[in-house]
Amino acid sequence: MNSSSVTLLASGNSLGAYIPAMHLNTYLQDRGVRTDVYVLENLYHEEIRCKINSTKKAFHADFSVALMGHKMAKPVDSSLNEAEVQLLLDAWIRDGVSHFAVFTGFWLPVLERYKAIAPSSLDFQLIRLDVCDTPSFKVHRSLYPDYDNVWLYEPSRLYPNYYIASNEKEVLPYAQRDGRILIHGGGWGIGTYASTIAELRQCGYLLDVIVYDPSEVEEDDGSTRYFGTEASWNPWSRDAQGRHSFPPMNQYVREDGILRAIPLRDYSAYTSLMRNCTAIISKPGGATLNDSLSYGIPFVMLEPFGHHELQNSNYWESCGFGIRFAEWKALDYSEQHLEEIYRRLLEQRSKINHLGRKTHAAENSSYV
Structure with missing residues (x-):
């Protein structure tokens, strides 16, 4: 060009x-x-x-x-x-x-x-x-x-x-990450992601959950964190300078039934969450495949949304970059398996x- x-x-x-x-x-x-x-x-x-x-x-x-x-x-x-x-x-x-x-x-x-x-x-x-x-x-x-x-x-x-x-920042080494798993349902908050939260919490995982609506935020348990897009924002609006922008993101905390919204500094704070997580759990949308590859994040894939996401899931699994949630569960939520996926992602990321x-x-x- x-x-x-x-x-x-x-x-x-x-x-x-x-x-x-x-x-x-x-x-x-x-x-x-x-x-x-x-x-x-x-x-x-x-x-x-x-x-x-x-x-x-x-x-x-x-x-x-x-x-x-x-x-x-x-x-x-x-x-x-x-x-x-x-x-x-x-x-x-x-x-x-x-x-x-x-x-x-x-x-x-x-x-x-x-x-x-x-x-x-x-x-x-x-x-x-x-x-x-x-x-x-x-x-x-x-x-x-x-x-x-x-x-x-x-x-x-x-x-x-x-x-x-x-x-073009380098992928964060797996050993340096904070051990948290990122869970979301894509931009529309759809799919079966919500049902995995309690299950993984019981296994002792530290979770970062991207909610579609702040009403989904549960009482603070000291280990699960909640984030979401500012409700007043939409992608077709422009900022004060007349430009399109990344969505403003909040961290949500509910204590004693009272919900607080804590604005993140900017969208790079959210991408830092992704760079630090040990896995993403979501439906296999193309943008999430890109996140998985860009930041070297093993992708635990939920039920696909349509034929194209089914093909995405098949492809990512064939590449060795992800695993379906049911199969990961059958492996007793193996952290070793996630790290093996990370190494394959890191190798591929270095070549492209x-x-x-x-x-x-x-x-x-x-x-x-």
Whole structure:
């Protein structure tokens, strides 16, 4: 890609298509690259955007509802506000925007329109965070073959191609970690993650639980910590400087029935939690696969959300980077097995490059 600027196209519908974009945004900016981040939901009709949170709550409350919604995915064209789309296309033409990193297939109809009117050559990279098509790409199978599809994971090769993080910091040695296990349900807090908490607590594990809603925080037991995204934040909002940002994170503590929210310093404080944990327990979403590889974290995988996550799970297990929760339980929650997974992750991580080196071929040859 040309080193002038990169436009990152994300979605707030899933943090799995938002957080990796923000990591890449941070990485590129730290190397002097001009970037812009656009979130698809800002092009939606207001009434459609307002329904997203209620849908998220329904999916969080009932995993079967989430699975059904996943199967009914369709193009978002009817949700788009034509006036907002036209303003965006006009701005791209005016600014000569030509280099894109795209994190969800739902942007493709907008990009098709831009291709038809842009006067210069265009460089699109579709960043594929899963082993196979997610719903956003599946519904646009007729369009995406004409683009540069950049796959982080290819099923035909049992080793990943890239990872995405805010920096290229080395993986923390396993012996130096604090022995805690991170549990979450992805950006929508869905899946079977909540049922593992009491089970692991009884085994004596120290847990860091990412809650979807602060009401899930239990009385402080001295060993389980709770964290979550600030409830007032959403991915399509901008900060005081007009920029998209990482979600503000809180630590939650409930003592004598009283809940306190303690803001984390910034999102890097949360990534420090990940770097320090001995395992992640979650559904096998693409962004969590990336966390596992980026920070060298063994992945204990729960029930997948849809076909693409099933394939993610199969792939990660085949690579030796993760284990299904039921199998880990059958091994009596073996810590030795987790450490063996860590060593395989560390070996692979040392062999591959940050995606930012491909997305932006920097003038400094050390980043090419």
